[in-house]
Each structure stands twice: as C-alpha cells, then as structure tokens.
Amino acid sequence: MSASLPDETIDPNAPVANMDYFMALEFKETICPVVQRYTDGLLAGKIIGHRCSQCGLVYVPPRGYCPIDVLETTEEDEVELADRGIVTNYTVVTPVQYYGQEATEPFAKVSVLLDEPGGMLSLQDVLEVPVEQVRIGMRLEAVWVPESDRTVEEIGNRSWGSADGCILGWRATGEPDVPPDQFNDRVF
Amino acid sequence: MSHQPCAIIGIGQTKHKKRRDDVSLPGLVREAAQRALDDAGMNWSDIDAVVLGKAPDPFEGVMMPELSMADALGAAGKPLMRVHTAGSVGGTTAIVAAHLIENGIHERVLTVAYEKQAEGNAQWGLAGGRSGGMGAGGIFAPWMRSYIQHSGAPEDIGWKVAVKDRKNALKNPYAHLQLKDISIEKVKESPMLWEPIHFLESCPSSDGACAMVLTNEDGAKRAPKPPAWVLATAMRSELGQFPGRDPVRPQAGVECAHILYDSAGITDPRAQIDVAEIYVPFSWYEPMWLEGHDIAGPGEGWQMTESGATEITGDFPVNPSGGVLSSNPIGASGMLRFAEAALQVRGAAGEHQVDDATVALGHAYGGAAQYFSMWIVGASLDAVAQNK
Numbered sequence: 001m002s003a004s005l006p007d008e009t010i011d012p013n014a015p016v017a018n019m020d021y022f023m024a025l026e027f028k029e030t031i032c033p034v035v036q037r038y039t040d041g042l043l044a045g046k047i048i049g050h051r052c053s054q055c056g057l058v059y060v061p062p063r064g065y066c067p068i069d070v071l072e073t074t075e076e077d078e079v080e081l082a083d084r085g086i087v088t089n090y091t092v093v094t095p096v097q098y099y100g101q102e103a104t105e106p107f108a109k110v111s112v113l114l115d116e117p118g119g120m121l122s123l124q125d126v127l128e129v130p131v132e133q134v135r136i137g138m139r140l141e142a143v144w145v146p147e148s149d150r151t152v153e154e155i156g157n158r159s160w161g162s163a164d165g166c167i168l169g170w171r172a173t174g175e176p177d178v179p180p181d182q183f184n185d186r187v188f
Numbered sequence: 189m190s191h192q193p194c195a196i197i198g199i200g201q202t203k204h205k206k207r208r209d210d211v212s213l214p215g216l217v218r219e220a221a222q223r224a225l226d227d228a229g230m231n232w233s234d235i236d237a238v239v240l241g242k243a244p245d246p247f248e249g250v251m252m253p254e255l256s257m258a259d260a261l262g263a264a265g266k267p268l269m270r271v272h273t274a275g276s277v278g279g280t281t282a283i284v285a286a287h288l289i290e291n292g293i294h295e296r297v298l299t300v301a302y303e304k305q306a307e308g309n310a311q312w313g314l315a316g317g318r319s320g321g322m323g324a325g326g327i328f329a330p331w332m333r334s335y336i337q338h339s340g341a342p343e344d345i346g347w348k349v350a351v352k353d354r355k356n357a358l359k360n361p362y363a364h365l366q367l368k369d370i371s372i373e374k375v376k377e378s379p380m381l382w383e384p385i386h387f388l389e390s391c392p393s394s395d396g397a398c399a400m401v402l403t404n405e406d407g408a409k410r411a412p413k414p415p416a417w418v419l420a421t422a423m424r425s426e427l428g429q430f431p432g433r434d435p436v437r438p439q440a441g442v443e444c445a446h447i448l449y450d451s452a453g454i455t456d457p458r459a460q461i462d463v464a465e466i467y468v469p470f471s472w473y474e475p476m477w478l479e480g481h482d483i484a485g486p487g488e489g490w491q492m493t494e495s496g497a498t499e500i501t502g503d504f505p506v507n508p509s510g511g512v513l514s515s516n517p518i519g520a521s522g523m524l525r526f527a528e529a530a531l532q533v534r535g536a537a538g539e540h541q542v543d544d545a546t547v548a549l550g551h552a553y554g555g556a557a558q559y560f561s562m563w564i565v566g567a568s569l570d571a572v573a574q575n576k
C-alpha cells in the first residue's frame with residue numbers, strides 16, 4: 001500500500017546508495033484438474049464455473065469447493081457461463097512505473113457480473129471505451145482472442161490472470177445501462 | 189479463558205522516512221528494539237523469545253529474513269517466531285507475543301515488526317512481477333466508491349481525514365510525512381491515483397520499525413515505567429473473494445470487533461474507548477472501519493469525521509499519531525497502531541497525547557480487507573469498568 005508522486009525524480013548527482021539487482025526464477029506451476037477444466041474451456045471459447053449445489057453461488061474460476069458451505073464441487077457442478085454482463089464496479093488506475101509495468105496511461109479495471117447463470121469476473125480490462133466513460137451499470141461483452149492465438153500460460157491455480165490470454169477484454173454492447181438496484185447485492 | 193495478564197512495559201519505534209540509508213535492514217529493526225528495551229529497563233539478554241512480523245517477502249526480495257536477522261535480534265539460541273498476515277501482520281505479531289505471556293509460556297517477549305520499502309518494490313511485489321498491477325489502492329478503490337455511494341457521504345470526508353491525520357503527524361516526531369502546509373485544497377488538487385482516491389489521500393511508502401517488550405504481572409511490577417495492560421485481543425479472517433462477499437463491511441471485521449468488545453467487557457465502544465489507532469491507509473477507511481466495526485451505526489461513520497469527533501480533541505479521537513496515512517512501513521504499520529494505543533494509556537504519547545486516555549483500541553487489517561487484528565489496552569486491569 002504505497003504511492004509515489006508521478007513526478008518524483010532521482011538526483012543524478014546524489015551518491016549511489018542502492019542499486020537494482022534483477023533476478024528471475026523460472027518455474028512451471030502445475031495446474032490442478034479443476035483449473036485445467038476451466039482453462040480447457042477458455043481455449044474452446046467457454047467460461048466455465050462451478051455452482052454450489054447447496055447455496056447456488058457461482059464460482060468463476062471454479063475452486064473445486066464452496067468455502068461458505070465447506071462443500072466439494074466437482075464436474076457435476078459445472079455450468080457454462082455467459083460472456084456478457086454488467087459493470088458492477090470499477091476503478092481507474094494511474095499506473096505506477098515499477099519494473100515490468102508496461103502501462104503508461106490511466107486504465108480502467110472493472111468487475112463484470114455475468115448474465116444468467118451469473119458469476120463475477122474481477123479486474124477485467126475494458127476495450128474501445130475511454131476511461132472517463134466507464135460506469136456502473138454499463139453492459140459489456142467479452143472480446144475473445146482468435147482461437148488459434150489463445151493461451152492460458154498466465155492463468156494459475158490462485159486465480160492469477162483470470163481469463164488473460166483468451167479474453168482480450170470487454171467492450172460495450174450499446175444496450176441501455178442496468179439500474180444499480182437490480183444488482184446491488186451482487187456488486188463484488 | 190483463564191490466563192495471566194500481559195503488560196506492555198517497553199515501546200520503541202524508529203524515525204519513519206522514505207529512505208533509511210543510514211541503517212541496514214537489521215540495523216533498522218535493532219533501532220526500534222533497543223528503544224523498547226531501554227523503555228523497559230532491560231537488556232537483550234533479559235528476553236526469553238522474539239516474535240517478528242513483516243509484510244510478504246517479495247516486497248524487499250529478502251526471503252525469510254527472520255533467519256538471517258536472528259543474531260541482530262539477540263535471538264540466537266532462543267525461540268524466534270515469524271508471523272504472516274499481510275498488512276495486518278504488525279498487529280497479529282503483537283497478539284501472538286501477548287498470547288505467549290498470557291499462557292505462561294514465556295515471561296519476557298520482544299516483538300518487532302518492520303518494512304524497508306526503499307530497498308524493495310512493493311508495487312512490483314503486489315503485481316507478482318506482471319504488468320498492469322494496480323497496487324492495494326486499486327483493489328480498495330471500488331470498495332471506497334461503494335461506501336461513498338451507499339452512505340451518502342459528501343466527497344470532502346476523505347479529504348478531511350487526509351488533513352486531520354497529517355496535522356496529527358506534525359505532533360509526532362517519529363512520523364514520516366511532516367506536511368506543514370497540508371490543506372483540503374492541496375488534497376483535492378493532488379493527482380488522482382485510484383479513482384476516487386487522490387495522491388494525498390494515500391499512505392506513503394516508508395522505511396521503519398516498531399518494537400514492544402511484553403511481560404507478565406511480576407515483570408510489570410519490576411518495570412521502571414507504568415505499563416499498559418492487554419485487556420483483550422481478537423483475530424479473524426475470511427477469503428478475499430467469494431460471491432456475495434461484502435468487502436466494504438467484511439464479516440470477519442464485524443465478528444473480530446464484537447469478540448474483542450465482549451472479551452474486554454465493552455458494551456458501547458464509542459463511549460468506553462477513549463482513543464483508537466485504526467489502520468487507515470486510504471482516507472475513506474476511517475469512516476468505513478468506524479461503521480465496519482460497529483463503533484458508528486450504518487451511514488454514521490462519516491458523520492463522526494465530519495463533526496470533528498475523530499480529532500485529537502473530539503470525543504472519539506482516531507489516529508492521533510498521524511496513522512498509516514503519515515507513516516507506512518507496511519509490516520510495522522499494524523504494530524505501530526497497537527503500540528500507539530499502548531502509549532496513549534501509559535500517558536506517554538507526548539504532544540499527541542489524548543487527555544485522560546485509559547482505554548485504547550489498536551487495529552490492523554490486511555490482504556483484500558480480509559485479515560483483522562485488534563487489541564484493547566488499558567491503564568489498569570479494570571480500566572474498562574472504571575470508564576463509565
């Protein structure tokens with residue numbers, strides 16, 4: 001939790017006190033079977049979630065369990081989710097220039113409540129919409145990466161990447177906005 | 189729960205700064221620890237065990253630093269424990285140390301927490317080295333917006349918190365930010381970092397450490413200065429994301445607060461707590477936690493801020509030290525809240541002392557607002573009963 005002023009600069013005449021030392025550790029994360037079903041789905045252009053048989057909540061990406069009911073969820077609980085939905089919340093981020101940050105301009109990240117049977121994808125990118133026009137209630141649809149170019153390398157077991165490499169981002173459908181009182185209980 | 193009372197007899201912290209190039213990482217931690225030992229009238233050899241906390245290792249790129257730091261902490265041959273609960277870790281670390289005393293496992297425990305942000309890159313760490321990282325501010329921003337919308341709070345509440353805490357920091361020589369000319373206009377006109385949060389509504393990035401010496405009733409009798417007594421502790425956590433979660437008022441935070449109040453015998457927190465050090469890394473978290481921990485009713489937290497109730501001179505002072513908004517050595521930030529609460533009930537908070545403070549709340553949260561740690565400290569073991 002920290003912030004640096006965008007205009008903070010380093011005095012070139014100051015004595016060197018610290019030096020950056022970059023190192024990398026390459027490793028391959030073995031994807032668990034539940035996430036594997038999810039990534040296989042994404043490669044085929046489908047968003048797969050698990051719906052808990054007890055509470056009915058939809059988990060996307062699926063976890064293989066419902067933490068609320070402490071219940072295992074399996075392939076039998078799989079549901080194919082919509083690739084359209086509503087912006088329930090968002091923020092516009094001024095990118096901090098840490099090593100590896102490629103973003104230079106403010107960008108929006110939105111939470112998308114998927115149409116029936118539901119499910120929530122967080123931290124999604126918005127395409128073709130200026131950041132100042134991003135708003136709660138806006139209807140969006142997924143823009144899929146062409147099938148031959150899809151990759152799931154960025155997706156890990158702990159929800160890293162959510163749909164990166166398969167869904168490029170989300171664009172406005174042009175349909176009328178949905179009033180917030182229709183999804184106030186499902187914002188996050 | 190039958191346990192013996194735990195007393196805080198030594199408190200130390202470093203001067204918090206953007207960079208502490210004058211000390212190494214262990215040197216930074218020793219600076220706080222030495223001050224806590226001096227305060228307690230003790231030497232390193234008097235300590236039975238050390239409990240250390242800091243934020244995740246990728247923030248500095250030094251893995252399991254507690255191992256290499258054992259010598260510097262005088263912990264060679266003694267029990268040394270590391271605690272991990274993200275941003276709340278400083279608070280949780282103090283609680284773990286208190287439990288070692290309360291359960292009679294050790295008689296004198298040194299607890300330390302630190303972060304040397306200038307020697308690492310927390311933004312990089314939080315992004316897992318990937319592009320497009322949003323920082324903690326980006327994660328919390330939508331929740332703050334949701335609070336603003338549903339509470340009907342005017343937009344200047346966040347700016348007011350930002351100004352109040354920075355003015356309090358001017359009374360605290362250890363605080364990192366010393367913004368003498370802070371004003372509502374300056375906050376409002378500072379760059380928008382994570383809508384709706386401006387630069388000056390965000391915590392800084394600091395190097396710093398905090399330490400405390402805890403002991404039992406016998407140890408407190410021998411201590412040179414009046415102790416603060418740990419009257420109650422509570423920890424709760426929940427998953428950072430699940431459908432139907434309310435991250436604005438997380439259930440774990442509500443339950444943690446109520447377990448804490450019940451355990452301390454507090455029935456009316458606003459009336460029975462004299463001062464609170466609450467983890468507020470972004471301005472809107474002051475009213476959000478006042479409501480999220482049932483100190484204020486729904487939609488009434490921002491009214492406490494607006495009315496001046498949370499000023500040092502108000503009826504419920506929040507963050508007289510300047511809080512996380514003025515100093516943020518991440519791993520230490522939670523312990524600083526706990527330590528500042530203890531300083532207040534010892535009457536040792538200097539210029540930022542709240543008059544007649546005998547019961548204080550120390551609070552920390554972390555992760556995706558999913559880990560909570562709190563304690564109530566008192567000037568005496570019956571301080572709550574004495575307080576109305």
Ligand SMILES: [Zn+2]
Nearest residue numbers: 052055066069
């Ligand atoms: Zn369930």
